[in-house]
Amino acid sequence: MRMMPLLLALALGSICGVTHAQEVRRETVIPAAALDTATQLRQTALASDLGYRITESLTTEIGPRLAGSEADARAVAWAKAKFEQLGYDKVWTEPVTFPKWERRSESAHVLGANAQPLVLTALGGSPGGTVEAEVVRFADLAALEAVAAGSLAGRIAFIDQKMERARDGSGYGASSRVRSRGPSAAIRAGAAGYLMRSAGTDSHRMPHTGITRFDDGLTPVPSAALSVPDADQLTRLLALGHPIRVRMALDCGWNGEATSYNVIGEMTGSTLPDEVVLIGGHLDSWDAGTGAIDDAAGVGLTMAAGKLIGDLPTRPARTIRVVAFANEEQGLHGGIAYAKAHADRIRQHQIAAESDFGAGRIYGFDTSAPEHAKAAAAQIAQALAPLGIAYTPGEGSPGPDISPFARDGVAWANLRQDGTDYFDLHHTPDDTFDKIDPEALAQNVAAYAVFAYLAAAAEGDFGRAAGGKD
Incomplete structure (x- = not known):
């Protein structure tokens, strides 16, 4: 009989060992209070013209932004000043060098x-x-x-x-x-x-x-x-x-060669400031038009989404990071440089999404979130549904500048825009500000704000990079 405590201890130890080795993750969910806040945020964003005004500012004040050009340098200065004007807590630039x-x-x-x-x-x-x-x-x-x-x-x-x-x-x-x-x-x-x-x-x-x-x-x-x-x-x-x-x-x-910059703004999280939800677009454009749909709209709507989240009475747990990527057009140079610069902090990135498909209404949502985070993804999809956005698992992919660090394991989300007429304008002199529909852009701002806020407020994670460093 004196052997029973020892056997019991060994048995319990074995069970605990198996549980520890398997590292079973608890399900990621979004608190009810955050879902309520997202409803209010959605309405605020729909009523705001901030994304439209930011897009107008970039296309009007800077115009075409061919990577490495004088206008590209002015766009970097514009983006840094705009983040600061919008009240982002932290604003900085990171160099990106490429053939000109x-x-x-x-x-x-x-x-x-x-x-x-x-x-x-x-x-x-x-x-x-x-x-x-x-x-x-x-x-x-x-x-x-x-x-x-x-x-x-x-x-x-x-x-x-x-x-x-x-x-x-x-x-x-x-x-x-x-x-x-x-x-x-x-x-x-x-x-x-x-x-x-x-x-x-x-x-x-x-x-x-x-x-x-x-x-x-x-x-x-x-x-x-x-x-x-x-x-x-x-x-x-x-x-x-x-x-x-x-x-x-x-x-x-x-x-x-030329050197441009990724321009980055952050709204600091309330309790997990080192963990990041990243959204953004690319700052450069081709030189024929003024790069309105490709991709001033992406920069404008994500800057606006971050600003609206930052203005909430209570910030989400995690930091919202908005990136205006350099030189996407000639080879994803900004996204690749960002992935390299942040390789040792890749595990801090919860999930990322990029807007680089014009300014048409978003109609679908998908994410690479793993099994333990699918419940949270479904909750986000439910919060997006009033915007006319369907949950379309398995139909999306990461945005261009997101793809270099998505390959490193960062979870991605895809908010799929209606591109029916996107390639009427893409890379042409006709890509100008008058093609932006203010109501459609406001719907984009609302979608990105709701997505980023809920991802930043989630209890639990969206998966980690297998090879990333802590």
């Missing part, structure tokens, strides 16, 4: 019996140069990639692949590959230049720019996108049955 690409001028003309101008824009990353050559049309990227090496020697390759319109922007993937892979395919075929139908869904004479890449070992050639009507016109000219020669002249190219 410049656009100076561009033109194109059909030569010969059908002489006429064409409207195009150089792809970001294209070298400058003038090419005068016969044009060869390909219906899609696969057709160009299938031709024999050297078969286009001295000619201009033209891909006429159309982009399909979709609310979720799903047609962009295939069209963006035409932009990123097409030039290298043209070079392998021996082409002296590259043209593509713009990655866009509009019918305006507004070409869509965007970054391209050239595979290692290839000598880059002048590469540009035609406006959709000009791509159609060139296709009709080629259908006449005789050779069509085009002269394209691009004055652009890489010019050393």
Whole structure:
């Protein structure tokens, strides 16, 4: 009988050991009081025009913000001043260095019996140069990639692949590959230049720019996108049955390095200030328009959401961090730099969301939250439902600048905007402030404010980075 206490102790120790080894997590939930506050916050945000006014300020006072340009530097100063003006508790910048690409001028003309101008824009990353050559049309990227090496020697390759319109922007993937892979395919075929139908869904004479890449070992050639009507016109000219020669002249190219900055503002949490809920957008834009939908709206609405949370009588437990990322357009440079700069504090990031798909109404919500946090995700979704936002598990993905640290294990949320007409404007001169719908933007502000507040008020976590450091 004297053995029983020892056996019992061993048994209990074994049970406790198993429990400790498994580290069973308690379910993350959001307190009822926080849900009540979120209802009030939602109404306040819907009645506010703050996000609209911030977006107006950036697009009006700064205008286009090509990464590394003088305007980009003014945008950094603007963002820092705006965070301070809005009353953020802490505001700072973090450097982001990258190759500097410049656009100076561009033109194109059909030569010969059908002489006429064409409207195009150089792809970001294209070298400058003038090419005068016969044009060869390909219906899609696969057709160009299938031709024999050297078969286009001295000619201009033209891909006429159309982009399909979709609310979720799903047609962009295939069209963006035409932009990123097409030039290298043209070079392998021996082409002296590259043209593509713009990655866009509009019918305006507004070409869509965007970054391209050239595979290692290839000598880059002048590469540009035609406006959709000009791509159609060139296709009709080629259908006449005789050779069509085009002269394209691009004055652009890489010019050393530049340093810009991620601009960061924080509203400090009340009881867990070292834990962070991150939201944001990217500060840079292409140079043709004033970067309103891409992505002044994202910066404006997340700045406004953070401000509204900061103004609450009682702050949520965790800190709200808003980031205006540098140089997203040319390769996610700001997001990558942020991930590197905060690698040793990655576990402090609870969850992150980025707005970089225009200013259309948000219609869907998803998150990568693990099993133990799904109840909290469902509570957030319920709080978003009055805004017309459906819970769509499994349909989202992290925003562009969020993706580098999402790969490090940070949980992400996706508030999916209606992008039906986003690619009518994307990367064109038509991306201007007048395209912003104030009521739709207010709905975005409300959604981001509710999401960020509830995530910051949750009891429990949204998952941790497997390889992160404490």
